Amino acid sequence: MSHDHDPLRRTVIAALASAPLLSLADTQSASETPRSGSRILVAYFSRSGNTRVVAGLIQRGLGADLFEIRPVHAYPEDYLQTVEQAHQERDSGFEPELQNTVHALSDYDTIYLGFPIWGETAPPIIRAFLSAHDWTGKTLIPFNTHGGYGLGNSRSILVQHAPKAKVLEGFVMEGEQERKTMERVNGWLSDHPVTR
Numbered sequence: 001m002s003h004d005h006d007p008l009r010r011t012v013i014a015a016l017a018s019a020p021l022l023s024l025a026d027t028q029s030a031s032e033t034p035r036s037g038s039r040i041l042v043a044y045f046s047r048s049g050n051t052r053v054v055a056g057l058i059q060r061g062l063g064a065d066l067f068e069i070r071p072v073h074a075y076p077e078d079y080l081q082t083v084e085q086a087h088q089e090r091d092s093g094f095e096p097e098l099q100n101t102v103h104a105l106s107d108y109d110t111i112y113l114g115f116p117i118w119g120e121t122a123p124p125i126i127r128a129f130l131s132a133h134d135w136t137g138k139t140l141i142p143f144n145t146h147g148g149y150g151l152g153n154s155r156s157i158l159v160q161h162a163p164k165a166k167v168l169e170g171f172v173m174e175g176e177q178e179r180k181t182m183e184r185v186n187g188w189l190s191d192h193p194v195t196r
């Protein structure tokens, strides 16, 4: 099935291609943009930047407010350490402490909620974010990036943790870069002759 006719998808792919990996070093200080008066909030978690690109495009496209979901303790920059930690947190049901919550969720009717797929589900910080707010009467629209294995059970996590929200179908696309980059660099390192 081809999605090439979808302009949002084309824009996202172009943006992802031009903003690789560097977002790990993102130093944005505020997690919330100034209030625009919009009734739409785009809230997202992104560790390596793919979901952040999508969030920015949706926010600009809709003139919405933007909120970055951050854990108090950032995940390791090392990919494999993060995978290990995420698996442990998923299996134990741990909900990491949030650095911030949305002060006035009552100002919004519709929340676009963005996150990567981790361990075939929503990252633990997304469960924490959902648990920390009252979703009564809200419309939740997920947008997700993944590494090629799809949405897993992430939708049922949204429905379970925000039972009073209306959860709509959202946007999803493959956004893997880090694992493939790691495998290619490690492959090159193991093949190439040592020069020192």
Ligand SMILES: Cc1cc2nc3c(=O)[nH]c(=O)nc-3n(C[C@H](O)[C@H](O)[C@H](O)COP(=O)(O)O)c2cc1C
Pocket (backbone or CB within 6 Å): 045, 046, 047, 048, 049, 050, 051, 052, 079, 082, 083, 084, 086, 115, 116, 117, 118, 119, 120, 121, 145, 146, 147, 148, 149, 150, 174, 175, 176, 177, 178
């Ligand atoms: C801890 C961890 C677990 C992941 N688990 C999956 C997975 O189960 N399925 C999948 O398709 N991709 C998986 N990925 C890949 C990410 O979903 C993908 O790279 C995503 O675009 C990263 O988004 P971000 O750059 O916004 O953090 C995982 C990545 C990490 C760091």
